Every structure is written in structure tokens, then in C-alpha cells.
Amino acid sequence: MLVAARNLRKTFRSGGLFRRGAGVLALDDVSFSLAEGESLGVVGESGSGKSTLLRTILRLTPYDAGSVTFDGAEIAAMDRGALRRFRQRVQPVFQNPYSTFNPRFSVGASIALGFELLGNVDKADIPGEVARLLDDVGLDPDLASALPHQLSGGQRQRAAIARALAVKPDLLLLDEPTSALDVSVQAQVLNLFKDLQGRYAFSLMLVTHDLPVVTFMCDNVLVMKSGAIVERGETGTLVRDPESDYTRKLVSSAV
Ligand SMILES: Nc1ncnc2c1ncn2[C@@H]1O[C@H](COP(=O)(O)OP(=O)(O)O)[C@@H](O)[C@H]1O
Ligand SMILES: [Mg+2]
Structure with missing residues (x-):
């Protein structure tokens, strides 16, 4: 397994030093695995813990209990060298591509950093x-000299994808990658991911509140509610024949 999460728990404590709120159980005993080459969707209503799960796997949010392994190694226990390699092999693409670019660097300079990091290109x-x-992500190569704010939202998300691919990742983790884009551009970007997955052979985990996005993109899907996985399965089967009322609602509100 490329990623294996076992019994993950995460509570966000609320309140100040002396106020002991119960906190929010954002991950409630979450276990799943992702095989090499798989595309796994994570779907659920807003606040169900999807982004927390993704950030946990990225080692951006520490978990309280459980374990996450990447390629067999526990991510919480990685030393500097292992962490550096992990940060290259696992690349995120977030909803707002602005956050992935230094506003003062040209788009080309930001992408070039990836090649410099990897050190395998003269x-x-x-x-x-x-x-x-x-060119691979459908952008005019002349845009290399543009600054991030000079691109449209769709162009900027394509550039963010290029930046992620520069380091030849094994796994892309996408958090609502098309939610901030115009509807007309969303399908183009999803098609691009599919096309690139064929050519670059990365595994994919995609978080979205939008079930049709998962149906289009993912082999398998996890359904989250209140921090827990309520259902999982092959995407087509799950959409045709949902087991829980919650999933049935997600399916019916999506059509
Ligand atoms: N940094 C944080 N601090 C406090 N609470 C948080 C934080 N991040 C997420 N939460 C809470 O955890 C729950 C799950 O949030 P999130 O993972 O963002 O859900 P989703 O991505 O499915 O919308 C929500 O109740 C949210 O308010
Ligand atoms: Mg989210």
C-alpha cells in the first residue's frame, strides 16, 4: 500500500488556556488505504473532516492517535532526510492556487524550483x-515569465499542477481543486488531471464535497460524516447503490 491510515483521531480543542471546551472531533477512528496507481475520492458535507484527513496525510496537521504510513514508513516518525523525500513524493494541490505561489516570483521561476530541488536536470x-x-498542462510556455496574479484562475491552477509535477511525485493530494474555478473551466481542469495521470502515472487522492467530481475522477471513494468514514466502495457501485441514508442524500443532491 502506498498510504495506510489506521485508527486516526484528531480533536481540535476550542477556547483559550483556561477554557476547556469539548473540542471538535475532526477525525474519528479513520482507517483506509490507497494502493499504487489508485484514484481515491473523499466526499462528504462541509465540516465532515475531509481537509483535516488530507492535511494529516501531508503531515501538515498532527494527529492525536493512530498511524499513517507512506510506502511503509510512519510519517510522524520520519527524520529530516525521509521527510525531505516524502515532501517530494507527495504533492498537494489546494483549492486556491494563490497560496502555492510566491507572488513576487514568475510562474516559471516557481516551477523551476521543483527541478532545482530534485537536482536531476542540468x-x-x-x-x-x-x-x-x-505545455503539458495546456499553458502557453511564454507564461513562464508571467507573475501569478497575471493569470486567470484556471491558468493559475494549471500552473500549480505543473509545479506539483516538476518533482515527479508518486501521489497527488487534491483538496477541492476545482471549487474556486468557473464552472466552464472545472471540467477542463478535471480532464487535464485524468490526462496527466495517464502520462505521469501518479496515484491520486481527491477531496471534494462534489460527488460528480469523484464519479468522474476516482476508482474508489470514501464517504465522510462528522469525522468518520460511513461508507466506502468502488465509485460506480456506491453511486448506484448507496448503503447509508447520508450517502443516498449526497447522491440525490448531486443529480
Ligand atoms: N485548524 C482548525 N482549528 C479548529 N477547528 C478546525 C480546524 N480545522 C478544521 N476544524 C474543524 O474540524 C472539522 C472538520 O473540518 P474540515 O476538515 O475542514 O472539514 P471539510 O474539509 O470536510 O469541510 C470542522 O468542524 C472544522 O470546523
Ligand atoms: Mg475542506
Whole structure:
């Protein structure tokens, strides 16, 4: 298994030092695994814990109990070297691509950082590699010299994808990657992910409140409610024949 999570728990404590609120149980005994080459969707209403799960796997949010392994290694126990390699092999793409770019760097310079980090491309060849990558994500290579704010939302998300792919990741973790985009652009970006997955061969975990996005993109799906996984299965089967009322509601509100 590429990713295996066992009995994950996360509570966000509310209140100040002397106020002991019960807190929010954002992850409630969550277990799942993701095989190499798999595309796994995570769907659920707002506040169900999807983003927390993704951030936990990225080692951006520490968990209270349980374990997460990536390629067999517990992520909480990684030393600096292992963590650096993990940060290269697992790439996030968030809803708002602004956050992934330094506003003062050209788009090309931000993507070039990935190649510099990996160190497997001669310095002189990096501009050509950046241009090839921009072309791969459907952007004009001339946009390498543009600043992030000069791109449209859809272009910026494509650039964020290029930046993620520059380090040749094994796993892409996508959190509502099209929710901030115009409806007309959403399908284009989803098609791009599919196309790139064929060419770059990464595994994929995609978090969204939007079930049709999962139906289009993912082999398998986890359904989350109040921090817990209420249902899981092959996407087509689950959509055709949901087991829980909650999933049935998600399915019916999506059509
Ligand atoms: N940093 C945080 N501090 C406090 N509470 C949080 C934090 N992040 C998320 N939560 C709470 O945890 C729950 C799950 O949130 P989240 O994972 O963002 O859900 P989703 O992505 O499914 O909308 C929500 O109740 C949310 O308010
Ligand atoms: Mg979220």
C-alpha cells in the first residue's frame, strides 16, 4: 500500500488556556488505504473532516492517535532526510492556487524550483523543462515569465499542477481543486488531471464535497460524516447503490 491510515483521531480543542471546551472531533477512528496507481475520492458535507484527513496525510496537521504510513514508513516518525523525500513524493494541490505561489516570483521561476530541488536536470536545461511542463498542462510556455496574479484562475491552477509535477511525485493530494474555478473551466481542469495521470502515472487522492467530481475522477471513494468514514466502495457501485441514508442524500443532491 502506498498510504495506510489506521485508527486516526484528531480533536481540535476550542477556547483559550483556561477554557476547556469539548473540542471538535475532526477525525474519528479513520482507517483506509490507497494502493499504487489508485484514484481515491473523499466526499462528504462541509465540516465532515475531509481537509483535516488530507492535511494529516501531508503531515501538515498532527494527529492525536493512530498511524499513517507512506510506502511503509510512519510519517510522524520520519527524520529530516525521509521527510525531505516524502515532501517530494507527495504533492498537494489546494483549492486556491494563490497560496502555492510566491507572488513576487514568475510562474516559471516557481516551477523551476521543483527541478532545482530534485537536482536531476542540468541548470541550463531547466527553462526548456519548464516550457515542456507548461505545455503539458495546456499553458502557453511564454507564461513562464508571467507573475501569478497575471493569470486567470484556471491558468493559475494549471500552473500549480505543473509545479506539483516538476518533482515527479508518486501521489497527488487534491483538496477541492476545482471549487474556486468557473464552472466552464472545472471540467477542463478535471480532464487535464485524468490526462496527466495517464502520462505521469501518479496515484491520486481527491477531496471534494462534489460527488460528480469523484464519479468522474476516482476508482474508489470514501464517504465522510462528522469525522468518520460511513461508507466506502468502488465509485460506480456506491453511486448506484448507496448503503447509508447520508450517502443516498449526497447522491440525490448531486443529480
Ligand atoms: N485548524 C482548525 N482549528 C479548529 N477547528 C478546525 C480546524 N480545522 C478544521 N476544524 C474543524 O474540524 C472539522 C472538520 O473540518 P474540515 O476538515 O475542514 O472539514 P471539510 O474539509 O470536510 O469541510 C470542522 O468542524 C472544522 O470546523
Ligand atoms: Mg475542506
